[in-house]
Amino acid sequence: MNYVIIKCGGSVFEQLPPSFYQDIVTIQEQGEWQPIIVHGGGPLISQLLEQTGVKTEFVKGLRVTTNEVLDVVEMALSGAVNKGVVRELSNAGGKAIGVSGVDGQLLHAQPIDEEMTLGYVGQVTEVNTGLLKEWIQQGLIPVISPIGIDDKGQRYNINADMAAAAVAQALGAKLCFISDIPGIYQEIDGEKQVFHQLNEQKIAQLIADEVIIGGMIPKVQSAIEALQQNVLEVSIVDGMAKHGLVEFMQGKPIGTRISLTHQEVPYVESNK
Incomplete structure (x- = not known):
């Protein structure tokens, strides 16, 4: 089974058209790739x-996650x-199964952070892939909110990019932002x-040239880290484009594919 992990941010969800969800269903029905969100x-x-x-407090611009904050995080992510x-x-x-x-x-x-400076902010140490595969065998599309748990039952808020990368690493999957x-x-x-x-070398150059800026910098850095840890491919795809996700999975020049190898980096069509 080939897997593609599709990561969507909260702000993007508000804009996604119905065709985006239809594309995910189509990808599953075609049988070559199993989507996980x-x-x-x-x-x-x-x-x-x-x-x-x-009430929340911030350390160096990052929200400290207490158990009280986690209650709200869980309500938003795992609920709504x-x-x-x-x-x-x-x-x-x-x-789908949520x-x-x-x-x-x-x-x-x-x-x-061992010193718990940010409270209950976590990182994934293990993914229960057997559970995912059981749901998939039942014809379901897993939809995962990034709240983790440890052996003592403590919850952790996990960055969604990091959670998606961890799932992709565990399954040797493609990762699509x-x-x-x-x-x-x-x-x-x-x-x-x-x-x-794009490759690692070109990305470093584009960051230095300030072509890649702002929130895209940690995203491409996460992509490189994921590629170094068993992720098959990392890409950034426009969820607003009708059938763009299906065409991307068919190998057409949609979005940006990121790799570690030093290959040619072409420009393609213009988008005004």
Whole structure:
């Protein structure tokens, strides 16, 4: 079985068209690749924390995660966002199972920081792949919220990119980050020139040249780290493009594919 881990951030979910979920169902039905979704939900978490009046503090710009904060995080991710994705897949004719990393100890976790500076923020130490494969054998599409758990039952909030990479590593899968842009691009004379293939060396150069900036920097760095740890391929794909995900899985020049090898890095079509 070939697996593709599809990671979607909370802000992107609000914009995804119905065709995106139809693409995921189509990919599963075609039989060559089994999709697994890992999602975030940052905007909703912030909204619920404000609505519930749960006080939070920050260390170097990062939110400290207490058990009280985790209650809200779990409400947002494992509740609203997770089940919303399951419903969308059902509307598209698919069958999905919505779970968190807590269920069946799917994502075994430990603190990302031994000194617990950020509280219960974790990293994945083990993925229960047997559980995932059981659901898949039943024809289900797993939808995972990135809450982990340790042997003592303590929950951890896990960065969704890191959780998706851990699942991809455990399954030797492709990892696909869904975005609201056509891929990594360089703007020339007002036109977006998309890089459809990048390697580690070229990414370092694009960061130095300030072509890759802001939130895209940690994403591509996570991609390189994932490739170094058994992930088959890492890509950034536009979830807004109709049937873009299906065409990407068919090998067409959609989005940006990232690899470690030093290969040619072409520009392709312009996107104004």
